[in-house]
Amino acid sequence: MIYTNGSVYGRTFEQILHVQNGVLSVCSTRIGVEVNIVRAKDYKDMSKKAASVISSQVIMKPNCVLGLATGSTPIGTYEKLVEWYNGDNLDFSKVVSVNLDEYKGLTRENDQSYYYFMNDHLFSKINIKKENTHLPDGTEPDANKACGDYDKVIEAVGGIDLQLLGLGHNGHIGFNEPAEEFIPDTHCVDLTASTIEANQRFFASYDEVPKQAYTMGIRTIMLAKKVLVVVSGEEKAAIVKDAFFGPITPKVQASVLQLHPNVTLVADEAALSLIK
């Protein structure tokens, strides 16, 4: 057990970390969080503000590595980026991307695969080079190979400059589900019933929702130089409060972001309704 009473990245905190077998498993803390919160009026405004953060990154560092996310929340952000690509010549020709996650077992042609999603919403509409876009290979049945290969890709591109994240209803980021520990590297997850239910809306039935996924691990996300979290809607208000103002615990995986030195949360009024 490590007891720390001091400051991390300039933030004051008191915390008790339990490290078991080399993994950060439980962490209870009094929080002195200074997450940079950007308040947006509504979903449209959130999307515009999030797209501004991403486009600034691309302009400042044209060959940046963007960590990208799926889910319904970032769709408006991608629409804005496409608009600015078309209207303002925002240039993605040198950008490299690594996505957070992919369902295990879906083909790339399946319109619910994240490969399909990213091509549909972003890659096919901007000038990013196909060979510069990366996702875990959901068609690889050998989980160790799929995950190991993906970690090599992330290492080869030199890590992530800006990681975009949505927030699951249970606090998951990528597909890092509530657990007893934070898993550092890319791994295969059994999706929780609540995640399968939440994602069922995109599939014909519960049975068709994949039950496993490959996801980037928490260390990789935490090593991103900047993290941008997008959240919209009242149904996320409670989890926003838990994640950013509650104890840091692997039961709410996003809570680990409280220890990241450069997090921006762009959320609309509804999602921030429980935050003063």
Ligand SMILES: N[C@@H]1[C@@H](O)[C@H](O)[C@@H](COP(=O)(O)O)O[C@@H]1O
């Ligand atoms: N793996 C993705 C997450 O990366 C995403 O953040 C989450 C929330 O999705 P939504 O934005 O649709 O609420 O959905 C999926 O589970």
